[in-house]
Amino acid sequence: MEMQWDVILEFSDGHSEEATLSRPFKPEENLVSVLLAKSGETKFLHLDTLCCILMIPKDFPLPGKEHSHELVITVAGKRHQVAIPEDQHIKTGFYGISNEADNPYKLVFFPARGVKSREKLTPLGAILEEKDLVTSYEIEKVMEEQKQLREKRLGTIISEEHGLPQKTIESAIDAAYREGRISAQMRVGDILIESGLVTKEQVESAVVGQEKGRNKRIGVLLVEKGLITEKQLLMALAVKFHLPFIDLDTITPTQEALNSLPIDIVHRLKVLPIENDGKRVVIATSEPTDLTLYDTLRFYFQSKQYVDLVLAVPKQISAAILKYYTKNEYMVADIISGMAENVVYEDSEIKETDAVSESDSQVVSLVNQILIDGFGKGASDIHFEPGGRDQPVQVRYRVDGRCRIVHTIPRTFKNAVISRIKIMSNLDISERRKPQSGKIIIWHKNKQIEYRVEITPTVGKNEDAVLRILTSSEPLPLEEMGFSQPNLQSMKGILSQPYGIILCVGPTGSGKTTTLHATLKYLNTPEVKIWTVEDPVEITQRGLRQVQVLPKIGVTFHEVLRSFLRADPDIIMIGEMRDTETAKTAIEASLTGHLVLSTLHTNSAPETVVRLIDMGIDPFNFADAFLGVLAQRLARRICNNCRTPYHPDRKEYDRLVQVYGEAFFTKHINMPYSPDFLLMKGVGCEACNGTGYKGRIAIHELLISTEGLKTMIRRKAGVDELKTLGIAQGMRTLLMDGIQKVIQGSTDLKEVLQICRYEKRDEGSNG
Numbered sequence: 001m002e003m004q005w006d007v008i009l010e011f012s013d014g015h016s017e018e019a020t021l022s023r024p025f026k027p028e029e030n031l032v033s034v035l036l037a038k039s040g041e042t043k044f045l046h047l048d049t050l051c052c053i054l055m056i057p058k059d060f061p062l063p064g065k066e067h068s069h070e071l072v073i074t075v076a077g078k079r080h081q082v083a084i085p086e087d088q089h090i091k092t093g094f095y096g097i098s099n100e101a102d103n104p105y106k107l108v109f110f111p112a113r114g115v116k117s118r119e120k121l122t123p124l125g126a127i128l129e130e131k132d133l134v135t136s137y138e139i140e141k142v143m144e145e146q147k148q149l150r151e152k153r154l155g156t157i158i159s160e161e162h163g164l165p166q167k168t169i170e171s172a173i174d175a176a177y178r179e180g181r182i183s184a185q186m187r188v189g190d191i192l193i194e195s196g197l198v199t200k201e202q203v204e205s206a207v208v209g210q211e212k213g214r215n216k217r218i219g220v221l222l223v224e225k226g227l228i229t230e231k232q233l234l235m236a237l238a239v240k241f242h243l244p245f246i247d248l249d250t251i252t253p254t255q256e257a258l259n260s261l262p263i264d265i266v267h268r269l270k271v272l273p274i275e276n277d278g279k280r281v282v283i284a285t286s287e288p289t290d291l292t293l294y295d296t297l298r299f300y301f302q303s304k305q306y307v308d309l310v311l312a313v314p315k316q317i318s319a320a321i322l323k324y325y326t327k328n329e330y331m332v333a334d335i336i337s338g339m340a341e342n343v344v345y346e347d348s349e350i351k352e353t354d355a356v357s358e359s360d361s362q363v364v365s366l367v368n369q370i371l372i373d374g375f376g377k378g379a380s381d382i383h384f385e386p387g388g389r390d391q392p393v394q395v396r397y398r399v400d401g402r403c404r405i406v407h408t409i410p411r412t413f414k415n416a417v418i419s420r421i422k423i424m425s426n427l428d429i430s431e432r433r434k435p436q437s438g439k440i441i442i443w444h445k446n447k448q449i450e451y452r453v454e455i456t457p458t459v460g461k462n463e464d465a466v467l468r469i470l471t472s473s474e475p476l477p478l479e480e481m482g483f484s485q486p487n488l489q490s491m492k493g494i495l496s497q498p499y500g501i502i503l504c505v506g507p508t509g510s511g512k513t514t515t516l517h518a519t520l521k522y523l524n525t526p527e528v529k530i531w532t533v534e535d536p537v538e539i540t541q542r543g544l545r546q547v548q549v550l551p552k553i554g555v556t557f558h559e560v561l562r563s564f565l566r567a568d569p570d571i572i573m574i575g576e577m578r579d580t581e582t583a584k585t586a587i588e589a590s591l592t593g594h595l596v597l598s599t600l601h602t603n604s605a606p607e608t609v610v611r612l613i614d615m616g617i618d619p620f621n622f623a624d625a626f627l628g629v630l631a632q633r634l635a636r637r638i639c640n641n642c643r644t645p646y647h648p649d650r651k652e653y654d655r656l657v658q659v660y661g662e663a664f665f666t667k668h669i670n671m672p673y674s675p676d677f678l679l680m681k682g683v684g685c686e687a688c689n690g691t692g693y694k695g696r697i698a699i700h701e702l703l704i705s706t707e708g709l710k711t712m713i714r715r716k717a718g719v720d721e722l723k724t725l726g727i728a729q730g731m732r733t734l735l736m737d738g739i740q741k742v743i744q745g746s747t748d749l750k751e752v753l754q755i756c757r758y759e760k761r762d763e764g765s766n767g
């Protein structure tokens with residue numbers, strides 16, 4: 001199914017697209033004829049509109065040996081390090097060969113008008129030599145060492161690391177051959193494990209070491225040998241790559257710059273934004289040789305801004321990140337450490353209540369800082385949980401679906417903190433026995449943050465406060481929702497229907513609203529009228545007419561829906577079908593020429609169909625209206641920063657196959673157990689708080705309407721029958737989709753089993 005795109009086109013306006021050549025590229029024609037991957041259009045593009053064309057050199061003649069190494073900067077600001085063959089004689093531009101090791105798009109054509117500048121790259125060694133930092137003899141020695149490192153064999157690394165003589169290793173391999181214990185595809189590592197000389201972990205670490213050795217650059221080797229300092233290396237690299245070198249101790253980044261890159265990106269890329277005037281953003285890095293860095297940053301700024309790199313010493317960058325980015329966290333900790341339990345009391349019950357008032361400046365700034373800190377850390381909820389008599393107040397954040405304790409506030413402040421929250425959300429501070437709800441709105445860095453507050457009395461005369469954070473977020477494109485390729489195609493297929501009903505189902509917190517908004521974004525054009533009724537409106541989109549339900553004054557889902565039907569809609573989104581009445585009206589609306597999207601709290605796609613019929617929906621009406629049901633869950637994503645491949649043992653592989661269903665696994669996936677079978681795991685790092693997970697990925701189960709399915713709905717078929725037919729016509733169950741994402745390395749089996757609430761006896765009962 002995977003399509004292979006031949007070329008990447010980089011346009012002068014900064015955006016890029018994947019495409020296939022629809023006929024061979026001849027630069028002298030001054031145009032390129034392509035089939036664009038995204039839109040499926042065939043186009044003739046004039047070379048003047050392009051900065052460069054990246055190609056996989058297979059059918060192209062690779063230019064000859066005589067070439068110069070140059071840094072080419074395109075008019076869109078992108079930097080390419082390429083070897084440029086001499087004697088090209090093409091009027092419209094020139095070819096270069098990329099220096100990037102793992103990039104398949106090695107051949108680059110630069111149209112003449114797309115190039116801003118070309119500079120010859122001086123080898124690093126020559127620059128260092130010119131600066132009198134090293135001698136040519138030293139450089140030769142290091143280059144020899146680099147060559148050896150690149151060729152180092154796994155056996156040698158293991159012998160060095162674990163003190164095993166080379167001889168022992170060789171004789172182990174010999175013995176294995178003689179005894180016929182070796183198959184053709186076995187690797188040295190496997191043989192050594194088999195012989196009991198080393199463990200699997202030791203081999204894995206040696207493989208990592210081998211990779212590192214292969215990629216070790218001359219500069220790094222020189223620093224390791226103590227021949228030059230890190231700063232001297234960076235200054236030389238600055239000369240080589242024509243980048244400015246700055247001293248972060250004398251420069252303060254602007255607030256606009258700091259706001260333009262979030263903390264997680266800054267940590268992951270180890271960069272610091274310095275300036276941002278809306279058009280250009282200046283970013284400091286200490287890794288100019290990392291060619292993916294520029295692309296990642298360009299992608300993040302969506303080509304709306306030019307990215308200028310400057311170089312700085314790594315120590316200064318990490319110190320600056322700590323200084324400018326973790327301010328809120330420090331402030332909360334500072335305030336709390338200033339809140340020592342300095343109150344002397346005989347009777348704790350009485351004194352505690354009066355110890356501190358809610359207007360105390362420490363309490364005010366503490367609550368403010370926690371609200372902002374929670375938002376900054378990406379929490380969906382903040383929990384304030386007062387403990388028993390002698391216990392402090394725990395503050396927990398829920399991030400990516402899991403809670404963790406973040407702050408501990410001295411118990412003397414518990415009443416003051418809860419009272420402060422009540423005041424901020426306009427609640428009655430004297431009422432301490434009944435639950436209350438309200439909201440707080442805070443403006444932070446030009447962004448409105450809304451907190452839905454729920455105060456719940458708990459034992460020990462306490463009150464808990466739970467704050468749900470609602471941010472006015474932007475809808476995501478359908479392509480970024482984590483759909484498998486077949487599911488994405490099917491979704492687009494049913495969304496192009498003029499009328500009918502599409503349902504997105506799953507428990508609370510499974511990302512249904514986010515998915516519905518992504519589908520609306522896909523449908524949202526000036527030609528169609530889209531009405532939505534939601535509770536609450538969390539995502540806003542220009543072009544949609546969005547209504548918030550207010551049950552207290554009779555603005556319910558059902559009332560609003562009936563009003564929509566008189567207001568000339570094309571597409572209607574109902575945040576949730578909470579009752580039969582709403583569901584019936586929704587089906588009627590979809591049968592009278594409207595596309596209706598909604599959600600339901602059911603577990604699986606087939607179960608949804610059965611549930612609706614059980615609710616009293618007419619099976620004939622529903623069969624006519626039904627376009628598809630998408631069941632969804634969110635699994636924690638393995639942290640991108642620390643994800644590491646590993647080879648699972650046979651038991652783990654068998655479990656994976658068994659959960660998928662053995663027969664289906666062979667039919668759909670067919671990956672036998674072999675030494676090359678790798679999965680991913682997060683080893684834990686700073687970016688993910690040591691958990692190994694960061695962010696989430698959606699798992700889907702998409703049941704599409706067909707004639708066969710409609711017949712089954714009309715005769716009220718059970719869940720099992722619907723599921724069997726669904727799989728036969730291409731549906732993948734949540735578990736199947738989850739396991740495909742495990743094999744792709746996005747998440748792990750434990751997560752998938754947990755979010756699908758998998759139990760062995762779960763194999764059907766309803767019917």
Ligand SMILES: [Zn+2]
Binds near residue numbers: 643690692
């Ligand atoms: Zn991590």
